[in-house]
Amino acid sequence: MNRLSVRTAIGRGAFALLAGALLVGGTATGAGATPKPRLALTALAFAEASVDATGGRARATVEWTVTDTQQAATNVSGTVVVQQVDPAGRPVGRGYPVSFAFQRKWDTRATVVSGTAQAATYRYAFPVPRYAAVANTTWAVVGLTAADDKGTELSLGRARLGTFHNSFTATELIDTTGPAVDNAYVVSEQPQYRYLDGKPVAVAYDVVASDYEAGVYAGELTVRGPDGTTVTGGFTLERDGGNLYTCGEGTGNGDTDEVRCRVEVQLPAGAAPGDWTITRARLTDNTGNVAVHRNLALAPVHLTRNAQLKADGLTIGPKLFNNWTSPTELTVSLKPVGALKGVASVTVLTADDCSSNQTVDAPVLQADGTIAVKLWILPIYTRSCTVTGIALRDGAGRSAAYGAAFNGPALNLVATQLPDSTDPVATSAVLSATELRTSQMPQSLGLTVGASSPVGITGTSFTIYDAAGVSQGGGGGGAAPGPDGKFHLGFYGSLPAGTYTVGFTITSSGGRSAMYGYPNGAGLPVPSGPLTFTVIEG
Incomplete structure (x- = not known):
């Protein structure tokens, strides 16, 4: 009779006695020798002989007991595997591993029913799949492994597990189609x-x-x-x-x-x-x-192998790009050689966040026989652009590929951001008034600055100082030029009567700064002379 079929109570008892003799690990020792620590499976059974899984919520509860003669052990852990088997006991489909441990962790699936590390019983409610290839199936525990925290191990296969009541039958819906x-x-x-x-x-x-x-x-x-x-x-x-x-x-x-x-x-x-x-x-x-x-x-x-179809003249330009104040473009150029039925597509891969990868279908062939692929460069923070791969495909389906991204030698196609190597320069600075009256306070005072930098200006500020060189306020912040190409800053407030001096700072997109007209000779002189104004009583 098949071991996985229903057994008589007497047969199960005989199997359990046989299991006690067969499933204890270790080897025989001579008289007076200290026995080696051993793990053993002493009980294993499903609570249900059969279940109906056609509703999709059936569970079969299995319990097992593992003993350990290693008295110093404080934990035993392992896995049992539940799997569908055919009439000959051979596994079918997926096995479902169920972890267990006497000292449970968050990911341990079985629960501890009772006992100690030297003899503990574990329980798991196995969710029976709703579908099978046939209506009536058999599920069994087909594998068990265990180990204690002192190095003693146990491993049992389906043949030895079959001496226990290790199986149950299930009624399932029939699945006749594959994925x-x-x-x-x-x-x-x-x-x-x-x-x-x-x-x-x-x-x-x-x-x-x-x-x-x-x-x-x-x-x-x-x-x-x-x-x-x-x-x-x-x-x-x-x-x-x-x-x-x-x-x-x-x-x-x-x-x-x-x-x-x-x-x-x-x-x-x-x-x-x-x-x-x-x-x-x-x-x-x-x-x-x-x-x-x-x-x-x-x-x-x-x-x-880049044999029939090739690409010559691989370039990127400009080598230095200026994206300090706005986005810009780079051009990757190549000249196809040996293309049949035209060039169907060109793909350019890049690194350094300089652009998303570009694929151009049916690219336009220039008068000199080259193809140009544009790369979009975002402003300010893109410091360099490296082309890691160039591939092309002709109308006959042949291809060529260059660069490390395509498994070939690295390309030397790199463009870098124009360095911010010089301080910005102020070309002019004019106040909106040179005389204010206390009776008109609070009042506005404007400062117009002409300035330039190879990488653009992104910051301007100014400070008003009294005759003692003490700051009395000012204005500024992020800068964008007006329609006249100059930077317009303003102050609104009240000042007591006296003579005042204005100093200002301009900052380039790359973070370089230049100071003009500050008290005590700090910074550079203002191009059009000192910036002073007077507040008079009245």
């Missing part, structure tokens, strides 16, 4: 062009798949080259320590109904140049159903 492929594409961080340098080419794909019945379990992509060579890569969804299902680097799915999984494919060192395309996706759900999808018409990876 669907919603999308598959080259990972966005990777370029779609690759230069062949005689080494294998690693390509990562993201696969978006769905299965709203049993859920996605595993998948495999087949990629075919222009010479018919095929390579495959696969993924399997695994439960992490929390509540996510992972399936490759950078993935984390809340369930298995809708997933995004990473597939790593190694194209061979001698890969043929041309398009390598996904030709097949084979997906498996949690019940074992398989769906094969062909002719997906997904974007290929273009491999090239």
Whole structure:
């Protein structure tokens, strides 16, 4: 009789006695020798013999007891794996790991019923899947591992676990279809062009798949080259320590109904140049159903040795760009050589936040045979722009790729921001009045400054000083020139009668400053003479 079928009470008792003899770890010791510490599974059973999972909320509660002869141990932890099995006891689909620990942590799934580290009973209410490949299924504990905090370990497989009441039967809805492929594409961080340098080419794909019945379990992509060579890569969804299902680097799915999984494919060192395309996706759900999808018409990876199609005269300009006061443009130029049926597209990849990557479809060929791609440079904070890759594709489907971003030698295409190496210069400064009256206070006083800098002016300020050199206020802040190209600042307030001097500061976009007309000879002299005014009584 199959071990996973219903046993008689007498049979279970006999199995339990046999388990006590078989499942104690360690080896026999000679008379008088100190026994080695041992972990053992002494009890394992599901509370339910059968459940109806068609409503989607069924649970089967399993309890197990682990003993430890290591008296110094204070913690025992491990994992049991619950999985569907076929009539021969072979696992089907996904296994569901259940963590347990005598000293529980936040991510431990089973609870401690009772006991000590030397003999503890654990319990877990297993949520039975609603769907299976057949209506009546068997679920079993197919694996158990345990270890104490002193180094003693235990590992049991499904054959030995079968001596316990380690299974139950379930009525489930039948799922006859495999998962669907919603999308598959080259990972966005990777370029779609690759230069062949005689080494294998690693390509990562993201696969978006769905299965709203049993859920996605595993998948495999087949990629075919222009010479018919095929390579495959696969993924399997695994439960992490929390509540996510992972399936490759950078993935984390809340369930298995809708997933995004990473597939790593190694194209061979001698890969043929041309398009390598996904030709097949084979997906498996949690019940074992398989769906094969062909002719997906997904974007290929273009491999090239820059042999038939080439690019000459790769340049970037201007080498020094001035973006201190406004956005500006750079131009990347290249001359295609050997293009058939024209140039279909040009792609430029950059670093240093100088621009988003640019792809120009059907680029215009200039009179001198070159193609120009414009890069948009944001103002002030973009200090440099480095081109990391240039790729082009002709109308016949052939490609060429240059730069480290495309797996080739690095390009020496760098443009840098015009340095702010000189102080700004004031060319003129005029007050709106040289005489004010106390009876008209508070009153406005204006200052108009003509100033220049190769990188632009972004700050102006002025201060009013009395005859003793004590500040009496002022004005300023961020600066933008008026229609006359000059900077207009203002003061509004009251001043007592007396003679006053005005000093001002101008600041360039790069942060360099120049001071003019301050008391005691501080700073530079004002271009048009000292800025003074008088407040008189009356």
